[in-house]
Amino acid sequence: MSDSDPRADKLLRLNAALDDELDAAHRLELERELARDPQLRASLRRLSAVSEAVRRHAPREAAPAALRDAVAALGHPREARRRAVLPIAAALAAGVAIGAAAQALLAPSRAADPVAAALTADFARAELSDRPYDVASSDRHVVKPWLATRAPLGVEAVDLADKGYPLAGGRVAVVGATPLPTLVYQRREHWIAVTELPLSLADGATDAREGALSGFRVIRWADRERGYVAVSDIDADELWAFVAAFRTAEGVNRGEAR
């Protein structure tokens, strides 16, 4: 094509120059040619005018929101692709106080929450490594002492198997320099990690609050003695139901222990 036609060849190089695809040597050569060839300069002006007109009048339009959502949804794990029920409906069903749920809905997502961010990152890492726990056991009498020797808090490894959340194991999450006991429960093929925090790391609010970080669902709450953060990739309504079950069972356990 262009081998036999120096004029066409020059135009190819003009286009390449316009697209910043010429190496330095060829660019220099072309600049010299442009300096002595007015017709070539006119060609370059025409090409730039066309290029400029296309960019100005045919800008890249954003995809419609529905398409964007549909495309993103394909990347979600199977269970999470179910349309999420409003958290408030789930909270009602799970018996969580409406005040707390309403507050969770209204609370802005707290981007500057280093504890939640660290635990979400921990969850993502554990999930990707296919090793979501350091000690694998469905027996709370195994998990609890394992954690007790590695993290300072006295975690209550509550049994939620009859509620549909068998205990899968435990691991130690680290926030800053503090090792934190973390229980890992299973929900079908998903994991739910519950990390216990000293009050110094908890944010002081006893109402449960929901947020989303990096595609994971986070709910945090506290009682008088400690704080908790639950992280999972299951739907918001399911995680609320889990938190309700956990809080109930945990309260019963601590009551017995006293």
Place this chain on the structure above:
Amino acid sequence: MISDAARRRYQAIVPPYVDDAYALARWLSGNPADAEDIVQEAALRAVNALETANVERPRAWFLRIVRNAALTWMAKNRSKSLAFAGGVDDLAAIESVDFADDEQSPETLLIAAEDGERVRRAIAALAPPLREALVLREINGLAYREIAEATETPIGTVMSRLARARATLAKILEDKP
């Protein structure tokens, strides 16, 4: 069934380029509703391909899938004349670069280039292989080798199509409206 590993790879590779995909599909198909169908189909193909595919340049990779989905879609839903006319054979005629009439002053062109509707009509009137090269370059901002990958075409062909597309646009815009 699609594995969660493929979905995770997909999540990192495809959603960031949904605007690029939509823009390309719009210019290839000529209308927004078709473009949505094409991009959805392409996304589905992408997540399936990611079970095994090894992706080096995500944007070029995904846009190639969008382009192929558009070709399939148009072959199925449009009369032949509107689809990419024929195939490789017809392209030979297009590749033979003819840059005659380069003498005109740019004035008429500059005036016409102010008219957005005219510019968009002129782009739409380009032969599909020229239009796709132009859109990938000017609207999606791809480098030559990305365009070559997205269109499964040698770089020399990409260059001549792009040159040809711009020369043709200039000519259309310089003609009386």
